[in-house]
Amino acid sequence: MQALPALRPRPRKCPGGDPAMEGKPLLMSRQRTEVVCGVPTQVVCTAFSSHILVLVTQFGKMGTLVSLEPSDVAGDIGKPVLTTRVLLGQDEPLIHVFAKNLVTFVSQEAGNRAVLLAMAMKDRSVEGLKALKEVIQACQVW
Template sequence: MTSQPLIKSKQTEKTINGISTQVVCTEFSNYIFVVLTQYGKIGTLVSVTPDSKSNDLSNSMFSTKVLLGKDDALTHVCAKNLATFVAQEAGNRPVLLGLALKDCSIDSIKDMKDVIKCCKVW
């Protein structure tokens, strides 16, 4: 009998707009932890949580809260764009997101979402 690991985790690295970008996704029982870094460190920690537990996951509202690090509007916008689909695909579970980004352009965020999908553990 092979035992399953208690914590599922995947990681990958991709160059986005000429910048090496690493992603690590880890599934815990009550949340998903995603680290997205272009500096090689966790950076700003942001909690992205669903506001309601409705059955219609596509209409869920999400709130963001910076737990540690840079608390500005761009951080909240990036966090919502990067983590909302993860929370929805994971059954409306909260996401803890670590962001350390050099490039927060719209095109880069779209590419980063694709990289996160490659590390799907939920």
């Protein structure tokens, strides 16, 4: 009796696939844990084709999910304005202000891509905000 050859999966190419994308991961993601203002904080940044997902937590959960979409203001040749919308969680004015201040630079550096921000924060101080921006910058995937 003859032994069967070992089965090996054949490499497959997607029809119409981009040769420049071959060998690259579909998603880029980085994470980091830092102590921010005395509180252990986890940051995860993931780049999708049209959005950047930024997760910032001091509770180990997603918390409030905020969408930040760039929109051009008619007649304004400056940077696009980010429109915030709470998708999940408490919709409070402070959430919108904190979200814009925290991740506006992400959208700008990523070519004005939309940002989804999931945040569960104990500390919402100005010092904490500045420290969080540095941690997010260290997780750059855009």
